[in-house]
Amino acid sequence: MSSVLENLVNQPYQHGFVTDIESDTAAKGLSEDTIRFISAKKNEPEWLLEFRLKAYRHWLTMTEPKWPNVKYPKIDFQDIIYYSAPKPKKLKSMDEVDPELLKTFEKLGVPMNERAKLAGVAVDVIFDSVSVATTYKQKLADVGIIFCSISEAVREHPELVRQYMGSVVPAGDNYYAALNSAVFTDGSFCFIPKGVKCPMELSTYFRINTESSGQFERTLIIAEEGSHVSYLEGCTAPKFDTNQLHAAVVELVAMDNAEIKYSTVQNWYAGDENGIGGIYNFVTKRGLCKGRNSKISWTQVETGSAITWKYPSCVLLGDDSIGEFYSVALTNHHQQADTGTKMVHIGKNTRSRIISKGISAGVSNNSYRGLVKIGQKAENARNYSQCDSMLIGSKCGANTFPYIQVQNSSSKVEHEATTSKIGEEQLFYFASRGIGAEEAVSMIINGFCRDVFQQLPMEFAVEATKLLGMKLEGSVG
């Protein structure tokens, strides 16, 4: 037995890492041919190709949104490679990893065995983390939860994907959602069957293949009647990517009495201190509270990307359904963020709650943009919004753009906003008690963000706290 095992272990890795790059990469540019190429590469069914082509044709008739409070050079959509097969992992050992990145892991307290994976080192050698992923997958399968990549879902559960994809964010919803619908390459799929409470926090982290989901990611989460799931996206460790434009789509569907909690920590490359480089993050995230008494809760901590443009939203269709949005958006140096939420009340007695905390430092610009819409039939709908901005230094900007549309007189909408500034006097007060500027800022920021951090899963909250401190290093004093 042991010799059999030994042979197995000592076998050379058969699948190899080197693939013929030429044949696995689409030519630059976007056309119907590109889309057919992607669809063919992925062996997709005809209906999905049609979905993509329809989206593409619609996209051609659209123009880029100009209303966000952000500035960037025009994007040349013909200068992008829309399909590239999963890249071989470049690094062979931790010795090859950028020491700066390792230092960051150290500061964040990322466990040793996870650092390699995050740094892009081939993890095949790390048995622990692989077996953890496998164990989790088995545990989920035992209760009937499907958690896999979108590509796998298209193959294994086409009826579910076909039924729900595009049902919350239609292919032609907006410019970037249409683009995503035409060219998305991969993402996550999650299905929680009726009455099942997911036994653990679902994280993309434990889904193998996650590294290759690429710049046009697509996520679909369905919570059947009475089910419950908490989903974590992203990671507090920095994510480097050579693709500048990212346009993801996330769709959530909650049936009667179902609850979905979606948490994001985004720390993509933000460009350097002079604003050179960095990711454009143009995301469409929307949840549909389809059933009665359903609940969708978005929690986001946005610290990365050169430009963030995202409005995780809730459509409250089912009576008594609840939508929540908790957000911390931090911008430093030349970063720009235009982010917020939309709460669309359609059903009776629907409730929504918005807590947004914007922090601007350096010469960055941070805008909250939110829509609260109460439909004609939304009897007794309630909304409470609180939008707080904090400025660090005197060269940054913060804006709040609340839009409120009410068509039902029995509803109640509240909006509160504050702006504060971390000033010299506060920092001197801390200093005169022995506390340095960085610790002082971190304490003030954590106090400011407490209402949002409380919504994050425990370990995430601890990491997010450290992350904000790190992001602001050197921005004061």
Added chain:
Amino acid sequence: MIHKDAKVLLEVKGLRAKVSGTEIVKGLDLVVRAGEVHAIMGPNGSGKSTFAKALAGHPAYQVSGGTVAFEGKNLFEMTPEARSRAGLFLGFQYPVEIPGVSNSAFLRLAYNTVQAARGKDELDPLEFDDYVRAKMKLLEMDAAFLDRSVNEGFSGGEKKRNEILQMALLEPRLAILDETDSGLDIDALRVVASGVNRLVTADNAVVLVTHYQRMLNYIVPDYVHVMGSGRIIKTGGKALAEELEARGYDWVKAA
């Protein structure tokens, strides 16, 4: 308590300091030994507060001349936080509000930071809670202050008590109390003064910066200095403060 051979804590020689380009302190000399209580008095604009803030290292106050040794070390080579860790304390005239930061977390961080600098044990939240509550009792402060944000919505008197509470926690070698008596009613003044009195030992010293002598009825100074035009122009004992109260400041200037 004056002991001529007690250790020198603070030695200021020819200090000059500016605020937004204007020189306010113009050649100030002062020696403070362990065990002493000093009062610095003087009319508005005489440079009292500027002197206090320059010692603590406020970034808006630039030192333009002179030297200050704190326990033999050059004070101006230390950052404001290092000065605090070394045992210098400034009680603020107008303590700033810090929304969102709980007073208990702030006090504990300050306490632990200074403890660590002294090589002493830090306290965990539960231990600290017991410790701080005992100190608050002495200052007749309600424990509800712990859960509120630092100074936010505190009345003038509550802010001053919070300052003295910090002094009690940090146990400084030298405390400079800038107009701690202003804004206090007579009962609060008595409580704050008795708190300060309890903290004065043979090893530390207090410098009271004040406009009026009423606080000196409760905290009896060993020395009273009068400031005028950015310098100390007269030094005496407790009797000088009473004379100032009776005659005002003009006669000192004239002399």
